[in-house]
Amino acid sequence: MSTVRVAINGYGTIGKRVADAVDAQDDMEVVGVTKTGPSFGCEMAVRKNFDIYCTSDDPDMIASFESSPFKCKGGLKDLLSISDVVIDCSPGKMGAENLGKYQDAGVKSIFQGGEKHSLTGLSYTSCANHSENYGAETTRVVSCNTTGLSRTLVPLYEHCGSLKVECTMIRRAADPGDSKKGPINAIKPVLKVPSHHGPDVMTVKPEIEINSLAVAVPTTIMHVHAIIADLPEGHGLSTESVIEMWKSSPRVIVMNGEGNRITTTAEVMEMARDIGRKWGDLHEIFVWEDGVRLMGNRLYYFQAIHQESDVIPENIDCVRALMEIEKNWQKSVKKTDDAISSYYNI
Ligand SMILES: NC(=O)c1ccc[n+]([C@@H]2O[C@H](COP(=O)([O-])OP(=O)(O)OC[C@H]3O[C@@H](n4cnc5c(N)ncnc54)[C@H](OP(=O)(O)O)[C@@H]3O)[C@@H](O)[C@H]2O)c1
Known part of the structure; x- marks a missing residue:
């Protein structure tokens, strides 16, 4: 061909x-x-x-x-x-x-x-x-945020058959090469509530019920998502099996933050530069293993998104x-x- x-x-x-x-x-x-x-x-x-x-x-x-x-x-x-x-x-x-x-x-x-x-x-x-x-x-x-949410939520949805999600998007203020945007010394909430990010997931997976809030913070290097997902009764998952699920999902990296001393987006980006991809890109979504916790039917986790490359x-x-x-x-x-x-x- x-x-x-x-x-x-x-x-x-x-x-x-x-x-x-x-x-x-x-x-x-x-x-x-x-x-x-x-x-x-x-x-x-x-x-x-x-x-x-x-x-x-x-x-x-x-x-x-x-x-x-x-x-x-x-x-x-x-x-x-x-x-x-x-x-x-x-x-x-x-x-x-x-x-x-x-x-x-x-x-x-x-x-x-x-x-x-x-x-x-x-x-x-x-x-x-x-x-x-x-x-x-x-x-x-x-978008980069919607892509990031899909990477971890779709496999969860495929396992559970239903999913209700609330998430807060902590957004980088600007790309590193952009000198025009801000804030540079403030935290700026997106006052349109809910923000468009969560609901945008429903344009690719309408079955996932999801809403989001967003704030912009003075950093240029990554977005972080703080996610709470409610799983249905009888989901059969544990914290460990959720982590295993993501470890076997494409374009998701799960790493222990404390153990690897990767506890902030700065270290995640340094690791990406070490991998050797051009521009220090990280196509994968980064999930902190030690930040994942399933309590009953409620799952808590954090993930980081390299906005320019996922x-x-x-x-x-x-x-x-x-x-x-x-x-x-x-x-x-x-x-x-x-x-x-x-x-x-x-
Ligand atoms: N940056 C991110 O983090 C990110 C992440 C995910 C998705 N996106 C989305 O990706 C898209 C591109 O964003 P970007 O960050 O790459 O923007 P960008 O860095 O500003 O680049 C835009 C490019 O488009 C060119 N351009 C200007 N006017 C144009 C026109 N009328 N028709 C075609 N091209 C034109 C510009 O040309 P010159 O170089 O000559 O000025 C420039 O090369 C947007 O929809 C954005 O929301 C961005």
């Missing part, structure tokens, strides 16, 4: 990571990435041998590359004309404008969590609803779903993760 031709529209925090992850696979290839103009980031695309296109078809914007060292091969239309699927990694809320362009070009599309579910009417997480996305024209890979491998599985390459989500996850590991030699 020929490789799937993937366009990356928006080569920023998420786009550059998705491009590398696509490049790591043997069943898909990057046919081009887009930038608004010749700026920081283009050099990396050149080093990776990715063709650069402009996010726009406006001749003036395309011409802005002419006085730079970076060759722009054309506008978005030109890129779409040689693509099978586009992964939209533009800043949130630009999706509505872009979706029409993809549809006009007859190209399948994958959006990110900055867009609303209503844009596509379909959302995606590898472990929750890969098969529902099989062959779809357009979908949305849910959604990256999900985008790859999502390409396989839309392009009908692999129906079995576990097989896709394994193929994706093995390819990324050998790409970075880890």
